[in-house]
Amino acid sequence: LWTRALAATLPPDRARALHAAALAAAGPAPPPRVVARHAAAAGDPARAAAALVALGDAAADRHRYAEAERHYSRALDCAPPPAVALRARAGRGRARYRLQRHAAAVADLAAAERAAAERGDERLAVGLLLERATALDWCQDRAGAAALAEAAWPRARALGDPRLVARAQLALGVARHRAERTGEALALLARAADGARACGDAETRAIALLVLAPALVYAGRDGDAEARFAEAIAACERAGDDFHLAAALTNRMVLWMKRGDPDAAAADLGRCMRIARRLGNPQLERGAAINLGELELWRGRFERARRLAEAARALQRQFVDGFASYEDALLLARIACARGEPGAAEHLAWIRARCDLAGAPPSIGVLLALVERADADRAAGRIDAAAWDALDRRAADAELLHERLEVLTTACATAAAVGAIACARRWLAAARALARDSQLWSARLTALASRLSPKETPRA
Known part of the structure; x- marks a missing residue:
């Protein structure tokens, strides 16, 4: 800082000469960091930009995306030649979607793709098109x-x-x-x-x-x-790629859920959240919070599920609201239905107003229908058994993990709430047969059974 402050007091000609001397003293092939530090101030911004792009590439190779993004941005500030600008913009786009800067990443990659096409570089243009597809996937x-x-x-x-x-x-x-x-x-x-x-x-x-x-x-x-x-x-661990390591840990939840091992799933998701916080990546943290919240919902730990879903919702509102995603609002609605509380309709209305559901996969369609059915039946004070049975069949066709069990347990809870005890017992029996001895669902099924068990009348 002292050196920079002193340099700022020098007349421009004197400063330029000193930077040129420092660059010359570094030898015929100075390292990129030295070139980046002195070349622009010595009157050669194009050389500085090329060095900054090299530094950005090296940082990206080490998965240090914040550092890479700074180098690429400084390179573009040097108004470099078109070929160098193309490399800088492409690199910055790749770094930015890993830093949660999705709109900026998509813009950079699209601009770089156009520049590559104008130069006739089809290989680079296609590579950037694929990179933009990845960025859009992260944008939901x-x-x-x-x-x-x-x-x-x-x-x-x-x-x-x-x-x-x-x-x-x-x-x-x-x-x-x-x-x-x-x-x-x-x-x-x-x-x-x-x-x-x-x-x-x-x-x-x-x-x-x-x-x-x-x-x-x-x-x-x-x-x-x-x-x-x-x-x-x-x-990912060998490469030091924490970004994709966190994604892999989040995805492995489905294996543990399929095997009925909630503790292993919770351990992976907890590790993912710690990595996400260290990286400063709210999207990775949000994804892990949603998955952990869903796990707790299925385990019958409704309050913890709600806190996790609310945390995910807050992250979306603060950091990723430009790309509205339905997962956290839908999870909150599902929790409200499971608990028999109001609020599901409000979350559902937000999803309908803000999210594009045209391409929603079948399992999400089942969960949306579950929320609508439970909310409608509670409001009407009666159960539509035929509609629930149809939704159960639909869930069986679309199921990835435990969507059908969630339909059956929510149907049971809704029926119990409106006094349709015979229906509730039928759906509980179906859920128990489907879950068998699942550790994941045992607490929720036990709670429902206790709710439906006949209460003994004290003798006079």
Whole structure:
């Protein structure tokens, strides 16, 4: 600080000469950090910009995205030549969506993609198109991400670049996974993981594995899923890639939930939240809070579930409200229905007004219908048994994890609240048969059974 303050007092010509001397003293090939420090002040901003881009690339390779973003931004401040500006903008876009700056990331990547196309660099343009698809996926714009993945696939295949082909297969696989088209997702993600391994693209392989693994759970291949999760987590730990490590830990919840091991799920999600806070990434923290809140809802720990959902809601309002997402509001509505409390309709109205549900996957459609049905029946003071039975059948067709059990237990609680005890007992029996000896659901089922058990009348 003292050196910088002293330098600021020098006349411009004197300062320029001193910076040029410092640069010359560093030898014929000074390190990028020295060039970045002195070149612009010595009258060579283009050289400084190139050095700053090199520093940004090195920081990004070490997964230090905040540092990378600063270097790329400083490079662009130097008004660099078009080729250097393209590299800086592309790098900054890649760094920014990992820093929760989604709108800025999408804008940077789109601008870089246009510049690459104008230069006739099809390989770079397709790579940036795929990067933009990833950024949109993190923005919760599933339809936009899927459209870009579809557009990139034929172009990547025409180029014949193995890395681009693997990345395009990954983008398509993620889109199919989001749409709950599990069979298609499995094939694409497996090919992406294998292709990335063959061409030495470790990051693409790790991302493919951390999405492939939950798809394997949904397909009933728990053993394969466990191995893929372990490989993805180990790869992220070796690379120091905490961003994707947190995503893998969040995703592994589905394996533990399928196996009925809530303690293992809670441990992974707690670790994810600690990583997210260390990174300063509210989206990763929010995702873990939502998943942990859902876990606590299924365990019957409604107050803890509500606190986690409220924390996730606060993170969305403060940091990611520009990309409205329904998960936390829907979780709050589901908790209200499970507890028999008001508020579900308010959350549902917010979702309808703010979120694009056109591309919502089938399981989300089931949960939205559950909230609507429970809220309507409580308001009417009677149970629509036929509607609940139809929703149960729909949940059986769309189920990924425990959506059907949630339908049955919520139907039971709603029926009990309006005095339809026979219906409540029927749905409780169905839930018990489905859950069997699940540790995850035992407390909630026991509480419902206690609520429905006949009370003994004291003898006179």
